[in-house]
Amino acid sequence: MxxxxxxxxxxxxxxxxxxxxxxxxxxxxxxxxxxxxxxxxxxxxxxxxxxxxxxxxxxxxxxxxxxxxxxxxxxxxxxxxxxxxxxxxxxxxxxxxxxxxxxxxxxxxxxxxxxxxxxxxxxxxxxxxxxxxxxxxxxxxxxxxxxxxxxxxxxxxxxxxxxxxxxxxxxxxxxxxxxxxxxxxxxxxxxxxxxxxxxxxxxxxxxxxxxxxxxxxxxxxxxxxxxxxxxxxxxxxxWFDHWMEEHxxxxxxxxxxxxxxxxxxxxxxxxxxxxxxxxxxxxxxxxxxxxxxxxxxxxxxxxxxxxxxxxxxxxxxxxxxxxxxxxxPECALPDPLPVKEYGEVEMTERADLFAQLGKLSQPVRRVTPEPMEKLGQNYGFILYSTHVTGPRRGQELHIQDVRDRALVFLDGSYIGAVERWDVRPLKLDVPAGGARLDILVENMGRVNYGPLLRDHKGITEGVRLDNQFQYGWDIYPLPLDSMDGLEFGTATAAQHADTAGEKPAFYRGFFEAEEAADTFLRLEGWTKGVAYVNGFNLGRYWERGPQKSLYVPGPLLRKGTNEIVLFELHGTEQLSVRLEDKPDLGTEAAVDQSILNFTGE
Structure with a gap:
């Protein structure tokens, strides 16, 4: 004792x-x-x-x-x-x-x-x-x-x-x-x-x-x-980093x-x-x-x-x-852990989110959009779908309030993004027969410090066209903790260019490893999403940085065939990723000394 x-x-x-x-x-x-x-x-x-x-x-x-x-x-x-x-x-x-x-x-x-x-x-x-x-x-x-x-x-x-x-x-x-x-x-x-x-x-x-x-x-x-x-x-x-800042x-x-x-x-x-x-x-x-x-x-x-x-x-x-x-100190350092560059991995398979909804989620019918937590969901994404009547020209779509980033689609066509830190309405033209309105909202992390801890995710109040609230929604919780059952098709460059556009989709590729070592998943050319290796969620990526690669610990890999899945929200310039032996945390900036004494971590 x-x-x-x-x-x-x-x-x-x-x-x-x-x-x-x-x-x-x-x-x-x-x-x-x-x-x-x-x-x-x-x-x-x-x-x-x-x-x-x-x-x-x-x-x-x-x-x-x-x-x-x-x-x-x-x-x-x-x-x-x-x-x-x-x-x-x-x-x-x-x-x-x-x-x-x-x-x-x-x-x-x-x-x-x-x-x-x-x-x-x-x-x-x-x-x-x-x-x-x-x-x-x-x-x-x-x-x-x-x-x-x-x-x-x-x-x-x-x-x-x-x-x-x-x-x-x-x-x-x-x-x-x-x-x-x-x-x-x-x-x-x-x-x-x-x-x-x-x-x-x-x-x-x-x-x-x-x-x-x-x-x-x-x-x-x-x-x-x-x-x-x-x-x-x-x-x-x-110190730590936020997206859209420097390292x-x-x-x-x-x-x-x-x-x-x-x-x-x-x-x-x-x-x-x-x-x-x-x-x-x-x-x-x-x-x-x-x-x-x-x-x-x-x-x-x-x-x-x-x-x-x-x-x-x-x-x-x-x-x-x-x-x-x-x-x-009397303790000796342990032997260095192996790190390896596995090289380029072709993302040869693709599954469109909207085509796969039934395999990922069952809709819940609600009068108004409700946040994740009210539906028993903790993390990930949530999709709100409704029918809007037409014709309407030049109306403004307001999401009240978005937590944290929403992608808006009208009859499957991408209209734009609404971001919590830069809220702006989107202009909509609805044809005479009406249209399907889909709003995919990403939870980018709940507030962890200060007086604004109570941070519901999804759409927390409602959706308006100009001043008119829209009622009657099908809501699809998408925690993405399991993607079993997804049906992938071939993702050739030509097909991708013709069909991907701004549609969220899952991309899958495989690589062989003779030994399992640490590596870094480089996502150059990809826009924003979430990466999985052998079913393990590595975390979010975003071209806005500062972070440009994701750490892959060696124990997540296995000798032989390994799987990479990306849930990409916007699209990619190339259908491949790289596994490198060095990280890229982005452009460096010195920590402001004032925050080192008076703010919490």
Whole structure:
């Protein structure tokens, strides 16, 4: 059994002073076969601890149905970290932010429009209780008080940037204790007055999150906690990317100077992120401060380890600083993981979405368009179809409100796109006999931070032609979690040029692999969509960038024949993709230093 506690301004491990040198690594962003590689590289840099969030929506994707296998096997991840000699910090808050879909909250919470999130609303607390009744007992045997590696757990995540319901914080704390969590509990918030006032509890350890100006940040913390240990729970040494922006990077020497300052002040630190990983599937989130900003598939974060787990100059700079303060790490680096360029893959087969609707979805009849959540759908796409009367000339189509990007078709012909961040009406001419109106809406990720968390997807209010609402809709949920049953035809270049146009379609190709190695799916010439390898959803792609290729971990491949499927929304200039041995995350831009100190991750 290990003892870990706070005494005055120090952490004590087995009654001896201890400094936490931790790195954030989210098990749900890394395939399980690579957990050991990433953890060993973290330890070889000088870390003695690993920190992870726990994403509620990963573990309870449908209410009452729990998942703890494969990439969701959090107990296996914690056990492995302990076997490798690392302590573990677990942050199982109902909400995690993390640029993760809905901040980790499950989408099915939005079925109840009256439920209030992240507060003492009994409806919300009942859902949390049901989840914690299943989740928290899994951690009890892994606590350091029971001989396991977990030394601390978080009560809530950056709550001061959202609310000030202390009864809610106390409820979470008490619920953890009542379920057997007897290790050190803590909160984490930004270093501002309102955040430290709203997000902390007087009898729970407080920590702060920032990326620069450590002396200033700790000084503000000391105004509220003069005698507690200094701990930067999230040292933002890099940053994340949104679509239609540039790839953010941060100078490694600059970040190392901030780390040196913190360690010189006697502080403990958790690198956010040490290894970012990937927002596989539909799990990338979005921000909405001034406008909606969806996050890209890669969560490289310009971290010390790249998305693929390669060492960077930032890794070496951090290792040097840690060695200066803590001594040389004794752990050796693991052998490099293989990476391979498989070359060009012809996408020889095609299946039109509209022709395949019956194999993907069964329509639901509704008077008005309803959002995904009301129909029990969490992610993916949703299609709204109706008949509009004619003749009408020069009328404006208004989607009220679109979440997040809609493609509009009239009698199968593409009219245009309506985007949440740039809402404009589309002009329609309807013939005398009327026409079929189809609106395909893409969920590009729910807001994960700030006051606009309640983010229903699809069409949330209605559809108007000028001021006239249109009623009577067939709605096709398209979660695209399985594409079994799709019937593909041949996709020759000539047929593609004649028939594809702007029609959404599935494209399929195959390639042979003599060995399974990491690779990167390059999508030059393709416009926007989702990529699958051997049935695994790699995530979204978009020509607007910055990200130009998708990471394919080697364990997703198999020796022999492998399948690639693209759901392409607009069309492609060429019927092939490339599998390369290097990533392309887009044009780089330095992180704005102002966001490294005052915004949540």
């Amino acid at each position: 290990t003892s870990f506690k706070v005494k005055g301004s120090q952490f004590l491990l087995n009654d001896k002073p201890f400094r936490i040198i931790s790195g954030a690594l989210h098990y749900f962003r890394v395939v399980p076969e690579y957990w050991r590689d990433r953890l060993l590289k973290m330890k070889a840099c000088g870390c003695n601890t690993v920190e992870t969030y726990v994403a509620w929506n990963v573990h309870e994707p449908e209410e009452g149905k729990f998942e703890f296998g494969g990439i969701a096997d959090v107990t296996a991840f914690v056990e492995l970290a302990g076997e490798l000699g690392l302590h573990v910090i677990v942050r199982p808050s109902p909400y995690i932010c993390a640029e993760w879909e809905f901040g980790g909250l499950p989408a099915w919470l939005l079925k109840d429009s009256e439920m209030q999130l992240r507060c003492s609303d009994p409806k919300f607390l009942a859902k949390v209780d049901a989840y914690y009744d299943v989740l928290l007992p899994k951690f009890v045997p892994l606590l350091c008080t029971n001989g396991g590696p977990i030394i601390a757990m978080q009560v809530e995540n950056e709550y001061g940037s959202y609310g000030n319901d202390k009864a809610y914080l106390r409820y979470l704390r008490d619920g953890m204790i009542d379920r057997g969590i007897d290790v050190l509990l803590f909160t984490s918030d930004g270093p501002t007055d309102e955040m430290l006032q709203g997000g902390t509890l007087p009898d729970v350890l407080a920590t702060v999150n920032f990326g620069s100006r450590s002396e200033e940040s700790f000084a503000k913390f000391r105004e509220y906690r003069p005698d507690e240990p200094l701990m930067c729970m999230e040292f933002w040494n890099g 953010h990077t941060r100078d490694g020497e600059d970040a190392a100077r901030v780390l040196d300052d913190m360690l010189g002040a006697g502080a403990s630190v958790n690198f956010y992120m040490f290894h970012g990983g990937t927002n596989f599937g539909f799990y990338s989130g979005a921000n909405h401060i001034k406008t909606y900003e969806p996050t890209v598939t890669s969560y490289d974060y310009d971290a010390p380890l790249t998305e693929r787990g390669d060492l960077t100059t930032k890794y070496e700079a951090f290792r040097e600083v840690i060695s200066k303060h803590e001594g040389e």
